[in-house]
Amino acid sequence: MPLTLADTLPADAPEQEYLWTLNFGPQHPATHTTLRLILTLDGEKVVDALPHIGYLHSGFEKLGEHLDFNQYVTIVDRMNYLSPLANEISWHHAVEKLLGIELTPRCKYVRTILAELMRLHDHLLNIGAVALDLGAFTAFLYAFEQRERIYDIVEYASGQRFHTSYTRVGGALFDVNEAWVERIRTFVKEFPQTHAEVHRLLTRNRIFIDRMKGIGMLSKEDAISFSATGPMARASGVVRDLRKDEPYLAYPDLDFQVICSDGCDCYARYLVRMQEMLESLKIIEQGIENIPAGPINLDVVSDQVLPAKPSVYRSIEGLIQHFEVLMPNRGFEVPHEEIYAATESPNGELGFYIVGNGTPRAYRARTRPPSYIHFAMFPHMIRGHQLSDVVAVLGSLNVIAAELDR
Amino acid sequence: MVDAAAIQQKTGAQPVESTFRDNRRWVVAAEHVYAVLQCLRDDHGFDMLVDITAVDYLETPDAADRYGVVYPLLNTDTGERLIVKTFVNDPDPELPTVTPLWRGANWMEREVYDMFGIRFAGHPDPRRILMPDEFVDFPLRKDYPLKGRGERHNFPVITRAES
Numbered sequence: 001m002p003l004t005l006a007d008t009l010p011a012d013a014p015e016q017e018y019l020w021t022l023n024f025g026p027q028h029p030a031t032h033t034t035l036r037l038i039l040t041l042d043g044e045k046v047v048d049a050l051p052h053i054g055y056l057h058s059g060f061e062k063l064g065e066h067l068d069f070n071q072y073v074t075i076v077d078r079m080n081y082l083s084p085l086a087n088e089i090s091w092h093h094a095v096e097k098l099l100g101i102e103l104t105p106r107c108k109y110v111r112t113i114l115a116e117l118m119r120l121h122d123h124l125l126n127i128g129a130v131a132l133d134l135g136a137f138t139a140f141l142y143a144f145e146q147r148e149r150i151y152d153i154v155e156y157a158s159g160q161r162f163h164t165s166y167t168r169v170g171g172a173l174f175d176v177n178e179a180w181v182e183r184i185r186t187f188v189k190e191f192p193q194t195h196a197e198v199h200r201l202l203t204r205n206r207i208f209i210d211r212m213k214g215i216g217m218l219s220k221e222d223a224i225s226f227s228a229t230g231p232m233a234r235a236s237g238v239v240r241d242l243r244k245d246e247p248y249l250a251y252p253d254l255d256f257q258v259i260c261s262d263g264c265d266c267y268a269r270y271l272v273r274m275q276e277m278l279e280s281l282k283i284i285e286q287g288i289e290n291i292p293a294g295p296i297n298l299d300v301v302s303d304q305v306l307p308a309k310p311s312v313y314r315s316i317e318g319l320i321q322h323f324e325v326l327m328p329n330r331g332f333e334v335p336h337e338e339i340y341a342a343t344e345s346p347n348g349e350l351g352f353y354i355v356g357n358g359t360p361r362a363y364r365a366r367t368r369p370p371s372y373i374h375f376a377m378f379p380h381m382i383r384g385h386q387l388s389d390v391v392a393v394l395g396s397l398n399v400i401a402a403e404l405d406r
Numbered sequence: 407m408v409d410a411a412a413i414q415q416k417t418g419a420q421p422v423e424s425t426f427r428d429n430r431r432w433v434v435a436a437e438h439v440y441a442v443l444q445c446l447r448d449d450h451g452f453d454m455l456v457d458i459t460a461v462d463y464l465e466t467p468d469a470a471d472r473y474g475v476v477y478p479l480l481n482t483d484t485g486e487r488l489i490v491k492t493f494v495n496d497p498d499p500e501l502p503t504v505t506p507l508w509r510g511a512n513w514m515e516r517e518v519y520d521m522f523g524i525r526f527a528g529h530p531d532p533r534r535i536l537m538p539d540e541f542v543d544f545p546l547r548k549d550y551p552l553k554g555r556g557e558r559h560n561f562p563v564i565t566r567a568e569s
Contacts, residue, residue: 054536061521062545066552097427224453224482227510238482245485337426338461340478340489353459353476357466366459368478373457376513405536 019047022387026055030133030391033401035375037390044387049379056405064365069095069169069332070306072365077163079367080403082125083118085154086345088167093248094341094352095362099332101170105250105292110176111167112250113184113287114157115343116280120191121150122346122398123231123273123280130270130395131202134211139201146194149187156180169332170305171297184288191281199274212267216381216393219264226377230348230370231276232397234260235268242344254286266396332360347371347398371403408450408488416449417441421490431489439492440502443477447507452479452488455504458514460522464548472496473524477504494524503529521546 024037031037034055040048060079064072069092076091077084089111096103103111128143151161157176158166166173202208218228223236233240241258243251259275261268298305306325311318325332334356342351348370355364374397381393410421410432419438424431434442446452456478463469471493478489494501503526504511515526516535523544526532534541541557543550 054534054538057536059545062552100427222509225509227455227457227508227514240482240485335426338431338476339427339429340457340476340487342456349456351457351478353457353478355461363466364461366457366461368457368459372513372517373510376510380509 018042024390026052030394031401032129032394032399035399035401035404037378039387039390041387046382046385046387046390049382049390051375051378053375053401054405056401058406060406061365061367064362066361068360069362072362073167074163074165076367077165078402079369079406080122080345080347080350080371080400081162082398082400083122083346084163085114085166086118086122086343087350088165089115089249090343090345090350091352092167092169093343094339094354095169097341098337098339098354098356099169099334101298103170103249104295104298106175106294107171107296108250109287109291110157110172110296112254113284113291114154114166115249116283116287117150117153117184119280119346120277121147123277124150126395126398127198127202127270127273130212130266130392131208133391133395134208136202136205136208139198142194142198142201146187146191149190153180153183153187156183168297168306171295175296175308176291181288181291184284188281188285188288192278195274195277195281203271203274209267211389211392212265212270212396214265214267215385215389216266216396217264218377218381220262222377222380226380227373228348228377229373230344230346231269231272232348232370232374234258235272236264237262242342242349246342248343250287251283253290254283256280256283266392269396334358334360342368345370347400347403348374367403367406369403369406371398371400372406375399375404407486408446408452412449413442413445416445428487429489430487431491433491433493436492436494436501439475439477439490440504443479443490443504444507446479446488446490451481451483452486454480454482455508455511455514456480456487458504458511458518460518460524460546462522462546462548473499473522475501475518475524499524500527501525502527505530520544523547 020041022039022041024039025031026034026036036052038050039046060075063075073088073091076087079087124143124147128140131139154164155161157180158164158173218236220237223233223238239260244258256279259272259279261272307318307321312322336358338355340351340353342349350370351368353366354362357363382390410423414420417438419434419442421432421434459476461474463472472495474491474493476489476491480487503515515529518524520534520536521544
């Protein structure tokens with residue numbers, strides 16, 4: 001749709017002839033993926049911004065109504081691709097709450113460790129990309145080096161580096177072993193060094209601070225009114241973390257702190273993310289030393305989990321169980337109920353509103369996408385700033401277009 | 407814990423309460439939903455609107471109403487959650503906007519309109535958000551097929567000569 005100038009201007013804009021309209025994106029390196037901003041500029045000052053989204057809309061929620069609870073995990077993966085496993089864990093958390101399944105202790109720990117690895121994964125990319133957009137290339141490379149290690153760990157557990165599709169209702173695709181734990185031990189030992197390097201490069205860097213401090217202010221009242229969650233809200237002084245407030249998985253057993261700041265600007269969000277990485281590392285460290293023994297999946301008698309692959313291939317009981325779960329008229333006993341369940345994903349509260357209707361498919365699978373809700377704040381945060389601040393604010397929002405548009 | 411009787415006294419709505427797992431839900435009539443949400447926000451500390459979403463009950467055999475609109479709320483001080491739900495029907499599904507109460511409601515309501523065609527009276531920017539402006543259907547309605555209605559095949563393609 002061609003946009004006329006009148007669409008983009010506030011009705012009471014004075015001296016319209018001095019205002020410029022700049023089309024930012026959808027193909028711009030600093031938008032990271034495909035989103036488009038129509039900026040109204042007064043010189044280099046941003047008077048207003050009009051986000052245009054939907055370029056990556058692919059009907060994920062509609063697909064969720066046609067795929068069963070285990071199949072849809074592959075789609076959920078592709079929402080926030082910076083932390084695919086965190087999405088899977090969140091999706092199955094909601095499904096298991098709907099079905100009333102209590103996981104095995106081992107599965108809880110494995111999922112917790114993976115969720116925290118994904119938080120590192122997300123924050124590393126976010127910090128690296130913000131630095132890259134502001135002209136600091138080195139930190140980006142350091143961050144990506146550690147992300148490779150996380151890919152390796154995830155690949156070892158699931159066989160996939162990126163879109164893992166690792167979790168299943170009531171368990172996981174494969175169990176993990178001692179070698180996997182040993183890999184994480186090595187990672188936990190090496191990671192603080194990279195973190196310190198990034199910290200030294202950026203935190204007291206004069207240029208970086210000048211570009212971040214006092215930019216993109218979001219007061220506590222606005223953060224709550226705009227439904228901000230996660231690092232966005234915590235950097236604005238909202239003390240809220242679902243891992244503490246509504247503990248799930250193994251979080252009640254583990255010792256960690258909720259990182260908050262009252263800086264309210266892009267720099268505060270950077271600091272919160274940096275510090276959260278150390279807390280995540282603490283959780284991982286405790287988690288790997290305390291993984292309980294026992295099965296990772298629920299008892300197969302429960303008729304709700306897929307049996308282990310070797311038993312499907314080598315025994316008739318396993319094969320029968322496999323079909324019992326997969327046949328459309330068997331498997332899950334789904335209540336005719338609706339549920340909202342959320343977890344603390346790296347980006348904020350990732351919730352799912354699932355309506356069950358007795359079949360193994362969701363009648364409605366609504367995602368509460370933190371990227372979408374955070375991006376709605378963008379015009380509010382950028383008004384009155386310079387054009388060069390657009391990339392800083394956009395970076396600190398950590399908008400993932402695939403999750404934004406679904 | 408917010409009490410349904412207090413809301414009833416203040417707004418005249420009669421919330422029907424139900425609980426599933428840890429989700430606490432109130433079903434209120436569409437004409438009371440704004441007053442109930444306002445009362446919950448102002449008097450009972452539900453300062454965050456977590457989400458707005460809708461469900462199309464077309465394929466549910468015993469459903470009395472076509473669309474359910476869901477407002478999960480959160481009290482950021484106490485961590486209390488409450489889901490307020492209401493129903494609207496064809497031919498004119500319409501609800502009052504809650505953007506005066508929560509600024510974050512703007513995009514959430516736009517998405518519900520975009521996907522379900524439920525209009526929000528008084529919304530400051532009632533345009534489609536994810537689908538293109540010229541799209542006419544509402545994709546998440548149950549009578550809209552998964553593969554679409556041929557939009558993909560009839561999509562206008564600009565050739566190099568025309569551009």
